[in-house]
Amino acid sequence: xxxxxxxxxxxxxxxxxxxxxxxxxxxxxxxxxxxxxxxxxxxxxxxxxxxxxxxxxxxxxxxxxxxxxxxxxxxxxxxxxxxxxxxxxxxxxxxxxxxxxxxxxxx
Amino acid sequence: xxxxxxxxxxxxxxxxxxxxxxxxxxxxxxxxxxxxxxxxxxxxxxxxxxxxxxxxxxxxxxxxxxxxxxxxxxxxxxxxxxxxxxxxxxxxxxxxxxxxxxxxxxxxxxxxxxxxxxxxx
Numbered sequence: 086x087x088x089x090x091x092x093x094x095x096x097x098x099x100x101x102x103x104x105x106x107x108x109x110x111x112x113x114x115x116x117x118x119x120x121x122x123x124x125x126x127x128x129x130x131x132x133x134x135x136x137x138x139x140x141x142x143x144x145x146x147x148x149x150x151x152x153x154x155x156x157x158x159x160x161x162x163x164x165x166x167x168x169x170x171x172x173x174x175x176x177x178x179x180x181x182x183x184x185x186x187x188x189x190x191x192x
Numbered sequence: 193x194x195x196x197x198x199x200x201x202x203x204x205x206x207x208x209x210x211x212x213x214x215x216x217x218x219x220x221x222x223x224x225x226x227x228x229x230x231x232x233x234x235x236x237x238x239x240x241x242x243x244x245x246x247x248x249x250x251x252x253x254x255x256x257x258x259x260x261x262x263x264x265x266x267x268x269x270x271x272x273x274x275x276x277x278x279x280x281x282x283x284x285x286x287x288x289x290x291x292x293x294x295x296x297x298x299x300x301x302x303x304x305x306x307x308x309x310x311x312x313x
Binding site for chain 1: 227229236237238239242251253254287289292293296297298299300301303304305306
């Protein structure tokens with residue numbers, strides 16, 4: 086089975102910071118990776134699909150990159166609304182799998 | 193606009209079953225799949241399974257095989273998830289999500305509001 090490892094698990098940052106979250110797959114998943122944002126008590130929101138494609142309506146400060154086994158989500162300039170938990174998700178196999186999540190906290 | 197509206201919270205005893213509904217609107221129901229994702233308190237996201245609203249094909253997470261059944265009613269654009277033999281570690285918020293995958297699960301672009309299922313004696 087494919088395993089997904091996100092790092093860091095928690096990240097403290099300030100408004101305006103550039104933030105990078107990493108997701109590693111235990112085997113190649115080509116570009117079949119998505120990123121989601123989740124706020125407390127709310128459903129997740131799709132940000133990025135196919136590793137680097139921005140979902141409609143998502144601010145351009147969010148970007149994704151990578152292929153194969155290593156992927157990154159970058160927030161170019163962190164905004165107050167961006168403090169949340171972020172999950173990667175692979176959909177290369179018949180069993181999609183989420184990473185463990187990265188909580189972005191206020192520094 | 194696309195909406196997925198789920199049924200209300202449930203409290204069940206261990207060993208019982210629960211059936212959660214997810215009514216879709218704002219898009220052609222049979223052109224997408226529906227995935228179910230759950231989240232235990234304070235934990236991450238767990239994909240449970242996928243159903244094609246086009247032909248009813250399903251794919252379930254291996255750990256839930258034999259305990260979960262996903263169905264759809266195309267006449268009402270509603271998806272259902274039934275989980276049997278409930279245990280305390282099934283306590284979670286259960287989400288349905290519109291799935292871009294036609295033949296297999298893909299990405300989840302619209303989500304229901306979540307249904308809290310509590311399993312307690």
